[in-house]
Each structure stands twice: as C-alpha cells, then as structure tokens.
Amino acid sequence: MKVSDSLLRMFLGGGDFVLYILLALSVVTLGVILERLYAFVHLRRCYGQLSKRDLLLFGQKRLTILATLGNNAPFIGLFGTVLGVIKAFHDLHLQQGSGIKVVMGGISEALVATAMGLLVAIPAVIAYNAFSKTLQTWLLLRQNNE
Known part of the structure; x- marks a missing residue:
C-alpha cells in the first residue's frame, strides 16, 4: 500500500477527529481563562506586596x-474543513449522478x-x-509609583 493511499483513506474519514481536538482545546482554553481570572483577582489583592519582577x-x-x-x-478548524470538503468531493465521485x-x-x-476553531480562538484572543x-497597566502604575 502506498503512502498516498494511506493518507487518502485517513483524509476520507472527514474532519471528525479535528472536532475532538478542538473540543479538547476549548476545555483547555476555558480552564486557562478561569485560572487566570482567579490569579488576577488574587494579584489585585496583593498587588502592593509583590515586586515588579514577581508581578510580571x-x-x-x-x-x-x-x-x-x-x-x-x-487553522486547526480550517484543516478539518479541508478534510470535510475532500470527503464531500470523494462522496460525489463515488455517487455519480447524485448531484449537489x-x-x-x-x-x-x-x-x-471552521466554526469550532473560531469558537475556541475568539475567547482565547479576547482573554x-x-x-x-491589565498586566501592562499594573506594571506602568508600579513604575510610576517608584
């Protein structure tokens, strides 16, 4: 079996595995956002006690x-989309005459x-x-107070 045949078979499976990857990444994103929210609330409370280096x-x-x-x-979402489109065209080829x-x-x-990739990316970028x-503002305030 040629390598290209193996890759084609994997790609013809569609982008379902990509959705599982994106689902896992969405959980990681949410976890990091919640952890950082908690950390920044804590940082705000002890802001004056930390050195500039520790704050950073x-x-x-x-x-x-x-x-x-x-x-x-x-990009991961786009990869899943490309795999899905490959599968769609392959299905069209196999079912000639089925149409659009x-x-x-x-x-x-x-x-x-693609939508799932954006759903993961947008909150991550905003956060x-x-x-x-916020960190930049705190560091500037600290610098001005020194």
Missing part, C-alpha cells in the same frame, strides 16, 4: 497558552470545524488581550 512573572503565567490557542485554533446534495451536505458538515493589557 505571575501575571504572564499561561498567557502563552492563550496566545497559541488563539492563533492556531482557526451530496456536496452541500458534506460542505455544511465541514464548515462546522489574552485583556490579561496582557
């Missing part, structure tokens, strides 16, 4: 995860992966920007 280190913790998820989840219904059904299912801006 504690505040930046896990923000890279949000940035990475926000940047890459749409086969393709449209497959494409509509494939677009779910990343909010936490980064």
Whole structure:
C-alpha cells in the first residue's frame, strides 16, 4: 500500500477527529481563562506586596497558552474543513449522478470545524488581550509609583 493511499483513506474519514481536538482545546482554553481570572483577582489583592519582577512573572503565567490557542485554533478548524470538503468531493465521485446534495451536505458538515476553531480562538484572543493589557497597566502604575 502506498503512502498516498494511506493518507487518502485517513483524509476520507472527514474532519471528525479535528472536532475532538478542538473540543479538547476549548476545555483547555476555558480552564486557562478561569485560572487566570482567579490569579488576577488574587494579584489585585496583593498587588502592593509583590515586586515588579514577581508581578510580571505571575501575571504572564499561561498567557502563552492563550496566545497559541488563539492563533492556531482557526487553522486547526480550517484543516478539518479541508478534510470535510475532500470527503464531500470523494462522496460525489463515488455517487455519480447524485448531484449537489451530496456536496452541500458534506460542505455544511465541514464548515462546522471552521466554526469550532473560531469558537475556541475568539475567547482565547479576547482573554489574552485583556490579561496582557491589565498586566501592562499594573506594571506602568508600579513604575510610576517608584
């Protein structure tokens, strides 16, 4: 069996496995957002007791995860969409004469992966920007008070 045949068989399975990956990433995103919310509430309470360095280190913790998820989840969703479209066209090829219904059904299912990727990315980007801006503001205030 050729490698291309193996890849084609995997791709013809559609983008379902991508949806499971995106579901797991959405749970990770939610977990990081909730943890950072809790951490920033705690940081606000003990803001005056922390050094500038500790404030920076504690505040930046896990923000890279949000940035990475926000940047890459749409691409993962797009990958699922491409796999779904490949499957839709392959199904059309196998069922010659079935027409547009086969393709449209497959494409509509494939677009779910894109939507799911955006559903993961948008909150991650919003949270990343909010936490980064808050931390930047605190650091500027600390610098002005010194």
